[in-house]
Amino acid sequence: MLGLALTLTAASAGMLWAVVTYGAHRPAVQQSPFAALPLFFNAHPTGVRELAAADVQHIARGGRAAAAATLDLARLGGAALPYVLPALDSLEPQSRERVALALTPVAVRMGVASADELRDGAQSVLFWTRFWQDRAIDFRVAVVRHLTARLAERSLALRREDLIHVDTLAMPALIEALGKVRNEADIARVQRLSSVLSHVTELPERPLPIADVAAAQRAADTWRDFWAVHGSEYVALDGPRRLAATFVETRYGKWLAAVLRGGLGRTSNGESALSLIQRGFVTTACLLLIGLGGGFTLGVVWSRFERSRTACVPRSASLLTGTALAAIPCATLVSVLADRGAGLGTAACLVMFATAGWVSRHLARSKLTARPRSSLTAAFSVSAPLGATYPPIVLSAIVLVELGFRLPGVGRSAALALASGDVNAWMAASLTLALVTLVLRQAADLVRPRAAPHAASRR
Amino acid sequence: MTDYVHGLGFAALAGSLIIAVAFLVALPLGALAASGPPSLDTALRFACDLVSSLPTLFVAAVLWAWAGRSLSYVCALGALRGLQQAWLLRCELVRLEDEESSASGPPGHHSSRPAFSRRRLRAALGPLLVSASFGVAWLTALDAGLTQAGLRPAAALPTWGIVLGARPLDPLATVLAASSVVALTVLLQRVFRQQRAI
Numbered sequence: 001m002l003g004l005a006l007t008l009t010a011a012s013a014g015m016l017w018a019v020v021t022y023g024a025h026r027p028a029v030q031q032s033p034f035a036a037l038p039l040f041f042n043a044h045p046t047g048v049r050e051l052a053a054a055d056v057q058h059i060a061r062g063g064r065a066a067a068a069a070t071l072d073l074a075r076l077g078g079a080a081l082p083y084v085l086p087a088l089d090s091l092e093p094q095s096r097e098r099v100a101l102a103l104t105p106v107a108v109r110m111g112v113a114s115a116d117e118l119r120d121g122a123q124s125v126l127f128w129t130r131f132w133q134d135r136a137i138d139f140r141v142a143v144v145r146h147l148t149a150r151l152a153e154r155s156l157a158l159r160r161e162d163l164i165h166v167d168t169l170a171m172p173a174l175i176e177a178l179g180k181v182r183n184e185a186d187i188a189r190v191q192r193l194s195s196v197l198s199h200v201t202e203l204p205e206r207p208l209p210i211a212d213v214a215a216a217q218r219a220a221d222t223w224r225d226f227w228a229v230h231g232s233e234y235v236a237l238d239g240p241r242r243l244a245a246t247f248v249e250t251r252y253g254k255w256l257a258a259v260l261r262g263g264l265g266r267t268s269n270g271e272s273a274l275s276l277i278q279r280g281f282v283t284t285a286c287l288l289l290i291g292l293g294g295g296f297t298l299g300v301v302w303s304r305f306e307r308s309r310t311a312c313v314p315r316s317a318s319l320l321t322g323t324a325l326a327a328i329p330c331a332t333l334v335s336v337l338a339d340r341g342a343g344l345g346t347a348a349c350l351v352m353f354a355t356a357g358w359v360s361r362h363l364a365r366s367k368l369t370a371r372p373r374s375s376l377t378a379a380f381s382v383s384a385p386l387g388a389t390y391p392p393i394v395l396s397a398i399v400l401v402e403l404g405f406r407l408p409g410v411g412r413s414a415a416l417a418l419a420s421g422d423v424n425a426w427m428a429a430s431l432t433l434a435l436v437t438l439v440l441r442q443a444a445d446l447v448r449p450r451a452a453p454h455a456a457s458r459r
Numbered sequence: 460m461t462d463y464v465h466g467l468g469f470a471a472l473a474g475s476l477i478i479a480v481a482f483l484v485a486l487p488l489g490a491l492a493a494s495g496p497p498s499l500d501t502a503l504r505f506a507c508d509l510v511s512s513l514p515t516l517f518v519a520a521v522l523w524a525w526a527g528r529s530l531s532y533v534c535a536l537g538a539l540r541g542l543q544q545a546w547l548l549r550c551e552l553v554r555l556e557d558e559e560s561s562a563s564g565p566p567g568h569h570s571s572r573p574a575f576s577r578r579r580l581r582a583a584l585g586p587l588l589v590s591a592s593f594g595v596a597w598l599t600a601l602d603a604g605l606t607q608a609g610l611r612p613a614a615a616l617p618t619w620g621i622v623l624g625a626r627p628l629d630p631l632a633t634v635l636a637a638s639s640v641v642a643l644t645v646l647l648q649r650v651f652r653q654q655r656a657i
Contacts, residue, residue, distance in 0.1 A: 007505065011512040018513070018521040025524035025612075323596075323644050361589050361648075392511035392543070399514045400604045411514060415608040418517060434512035441508065 004438055011434045013040065015427055016252050023421040032423055033229045034251045042253075045245035047237035052080035056087060059102050060095035066102075074105040077200060078167025079234040081106070082139050085132040088125065097121030100128050107131075109200070110167045139169055148173035148193075155192050168200045171234050175227045178220040187216040194219055201226070218270070224261065228254060251423075258424055265424035267417070273428035276413055281432065283409035284398060286344065288436065291351035291394045298352060299359025306364060323361065347401045354397050391440035395433055463635055466619035470643065473529070474595035477537040478647075481591060484541025489548030489587075490580060493556075500549070507546040510539050519601045520610035529616050536598070544587055551583035588651035595643045599623065599636075 020039060023032070051072065058069035073080060084103070088096050101124050107113040112131065118124045137143070144166055151159045163170045174193050181190055191207075198205035203226075209215050237245045247253045258265030263272035399411030406412070414429035416422075492503040510518070519536060526532040556579065602620020605611040611620070619636040622629065 007508045007512065010505075010509055014509060015513065018517065022521045022524045022610075025527070323641055323648065358593075361593075362586050364589075392515065396514040396516055399516050400600065400607075403604060403608050414514075414517065415610065418520060419609050430513055430517065433514060437512050438508060441511070 004442060007438055008431065008434060011438075012427065012431055013252060015430045015434070016255060016423070018430075019418060019421065019423055019426045020251065022418055026421075032251070032421065034254045034423075037249060037251050037254065040247075040250055040252050042246050042249045045232065045237050045242060045249040047232055047242075047245070048076055048079045048234055049083050049236045049238075051233055052076055052083045053087075055080070055102075056084055056091075056099055059099050060091055062095075062098060066098070070102040073099075073102050074109075075202075076168065076233065077106045078110060078139070078169040079171065081132070081167075081169070082136075083236075085128055085136075088128065096125055100124035103128060106167060109202070110165050111161065112165065135165070138166055141173075144170050145173045148177050151192055151196065152177040152179075152189050155188070160192070160196060163196050164199055168234050171197065171200065171227070172231070175223060175231075178223060181213050181217040181220055183213070187213060190216045190220050194223065197223055221266065221270075225266070228257060255423060255427055259427075264428040267425040268420065268422040273424045276425055277410060277428050277432050280408055280410040280413045280429070283344065283402070283407050284411060284433075284436075287348055287351050287398045287401065287407075287409065288394065290348040291355050291398060292391070292440070294348075294352040295355030295394065296359055298356035299363060302356055302360040303363035306360065321357070323357070343405070344407060347405045347407055351394065351397050351401055355394050358393060391437045391444075395437055399433075462617045462622055463619075463632055463639075465617040466622060466636060467639065469529075469616055469618045470595050470599060470640070473533045473598055474643065474647075476530075476533050477540060477598060478591045478594045480534055480537025481541035481544050481594070484538055485544035485548055485587065488542070488545035489552065492545065492549040493552035503542075503545060503549065507542055510542050515539075515597075516601060516604045516608070516610075520605055520608070523605070523610075523612055527612075533598075536601075540594070540597070544590055547590060548583055548587050551586055552579060555579045555582055589648070592644055592647035592651050595647070596640050599640050 017039065020032075055069040055073040055076070058065040059073065073084070081103075084099065088099060091099060098121070101118070101121055104113075104115055104118045104124065107118060107127070108115055113127060118127060144163075147159065147162045147166070148170055151163055163174070174197050177193055178190055179186065181187060195205055197203075206219065232245065232249055235241070248257065255265065263274045264277070265273050267273055267276060395411070398409065399415065401407070402409040402412040403415055410429050410432050414426060414433060417425035417429055488503055492500045518539060519532075522535045522539075523532045526535055599619045602611070602618050603624035604620075606621050606624030611624075619640065622632045622636040
C-alpha cells in the first residue's frame with residue numbers, strides 16, 4: 001500500500017508537469033489562474049507584506065510605476081495597512097504624502113473618510129497617522145475573528161460596519177466562516193458574509209435566491225476559488241507560514257489544496273471532479289472488465305488453436321488476424337463505418353478483440369523450458385510477464401475506443417481535459433486511470449508473487 | 460497519395476528508431492534487473508509503474524508538445540517503450556529461471572553459469588521481439604488517437620496517423636495505410652522470428 005501511495009504521489013507530480021507542459025506549448029489551451037506560480041517549489045513566496053512594501057516604494061519614487069502601484073495598494077486595502085502606515089514615518093515628506101494620498105480609496109471603502117477630506121497631501125498624512133494611533137488595536141487577527149463570528153451569527157448593520165472598517169484584513173476570517181451550506185440559516189450567513197466580501201474586494205454582489213441551498217453553495221465555492229487564487233496576497237507570510245508557502249504557493253500545492261477541499265477539486269465548468277469521475281467510471285470499468293477478462297481468455301484460446309494447427313494457411317491467417325487486430329486502431333475505422341449505430345457493446349468487443357490479438361501474439365512467442373504441463377498451466381505461466389504490460393495496453397485501447405465512439409468514459413474525460421487545460425479534471429481523470437493500472441499490476445504480482453520485485457531476494 | 464508516401468517514410472524511419480532505442484534501453488536494464496542487485500529491480504519496477512500509470516496516448520501527446528521536433532519525440536517514445544520492454548524482459552527471465560529451477564534443482568543452481576544465462580536470455584527475447592515488432596503499429600495507433608483527440612501538434616509531419624485518425628476518412632488511403640501497417644508488422648515479426656513457438 002505504501003508503495004502504491006508513493007507511486008501515485010510521484011505519478012501525480014508527473015501528471016501535473018504533463019498538463020502544464022502541454023498547455024505551455026499549445027497557445028489555444030486556456031491559461032490556469034495559477035500560471036504565474038512555480039510548479040513544485042516556490043523559493044520566494046509573496047505575501048501582503050512584500051507586495052505592500054513594493055507598492056510603497058514605487059509610489060514614493062513616483063513616475064510610471066506609481067500609477068499601477070497605487071491601484072494595487074488600493075486593492076490590497078486594509079490587509080496592507082499594518083505594514084504601510086508604520087512605514088510612513090521613514091519616508092521623505094513628499095513621498096509620505098504620495099503614499100497617504102494613494103490610500104484615499106481605501107479610506108473611502110472603509111467608510112472612515114470621504115475623498116474630499118483627503119484631497120490635500122499633508123491633511124491625508126495627518127489623517128492616517130491619527131487613524132493608526134486610534135485603530136491599530138482593531139487590526140489584530142483575534143479581534144477580526146471575533147467580529148466575523150458575530151456577523152456570521154446574526155445580522156446587524158453595526159456588525160457589518162465593524163468588519164468593513166478593517167477592510168480586506170477580515171478576508172481570511174470571512175472565507176473561513178462561509179462554512180458548509182445545508183439550510184436557510186446557512187444561506188443567510190453566506191449572504192451576509194458575501195455582502196462584506198463583495199464590498200471589500202469591490203467585486204459585484206449577487207443576491208442569493210431564498211431557500212436555494214445549491215446557489216448559496218455555489219456562491220461560497222466562488223469565494224473559496226477567489227481565495228485560492230488571491231489568498232496569499234492578503235496574508236502576511238511569516239515564520240512557519242512562509243515555510244509552508246514554499247509548497248502551498250505552487251501549482252502542485254494549489255491543486256492539492258483544491259483536492260483537500262473536497263470533491264477532488266472543481267472543473268472549469270464548476271462541476272466537482274469527483275462527479276465527473278463517477279459518471280465516466282461505469283463506462284471505463286465496463287470496457288476494462290470485458291477487455292481484461294474476455295480479451296485474455298480469448299487470447300489464450302486463440303493461441304491454443306493456432307498451435308494446434310499444423311497446416312500453414314490457418315496459422316498464417318491466425319497470425320494476420322491477430323496482428324491486424326492488435327496493430328490497427330480499429331476503433332477509428334469502426335466508429336466511422338458504423339457512424340452512430342455503434343455503442344458501448346461494439347466498443348467493448350473491439351477492446352476485447354484487440355487485446356486478445358495482442359495477448360495471442362505474445363503467447364505464441366513465449367517459450368516453456370520446463371517439462372510439459374497442462375495447457376492452462378502453460379498459458380498461465382507464460383502470461384505472467386503480461387501482468388506488467390497488459391493493463392497499460394488495455395487502458396490505452398480503452399482511451400482510443402472512448403475517443404472513437406465518443407463514450408463518456410474517464411479516458412475521454414482525461415483527453416478533453418488535457419486538450420482544454422482543465423487541471424483539476426485532468427488530474428482527477430488521469431489519477432483514476434493510474435490507480436486502476438497500478439492496482440491491476442499489484443494484483444498481477446499477487447497472482448504470481450515470485451514475479452514481484454520483492455521476490456528478487458530469491459537470488 | 461503524397462500523404463501515404465510521406466507516412467511510409469515516417470513509419471519506416473520512426474519505427475526503426477523506436478525499436479533501436481527501445482532495445483538499447485531494454486536489454487541492459489532488463490538483464491540487470493533480473494540478475495543484478497534487488498535495488499535495481501525495485502528501481503526499474505518503480506520507473507515502469509510511473510511510465511505505465513498513464514495511458515500511452517497522453518504520454519505521447521505531452522512528449523510531442525514538449526519535444527517539438529518529431530525526432531526528439533520518437534526518441535523519447537523509444538526510451539519509454541524501452542523501459543516497459545525492460546520490465547517485460549526481466550519478468551520473462553525470472554519466469555524462465557523459475558521454470559528451470561523447478562525442473563532441475565534448487566534456485567540459483569544454474570544462474571552462475573554464463574552459458575545458461577545466455578540461453579535463458581535468448582529464450583526470453585521472444586515476447587520482447589513480439590512487442591518490438593508492434594513498434595510501427597503502436598506509433599501509428601498513437602498518432603491516429605492523437606489526431607482524433609485533437610492533441611496532435613498542427614505543425615507535425617504528415618503520417619499514417621493522420622490518414623487513420625482524420626474525419627471524414629478517405630476509404631482508399633485508409634485501407635492502404637491500415638494494410639501497410641499490418642504488412643510492416645508481419646514483416647517485422649518474420650524478421651524477428653528466431654525461436655520456436657511453444
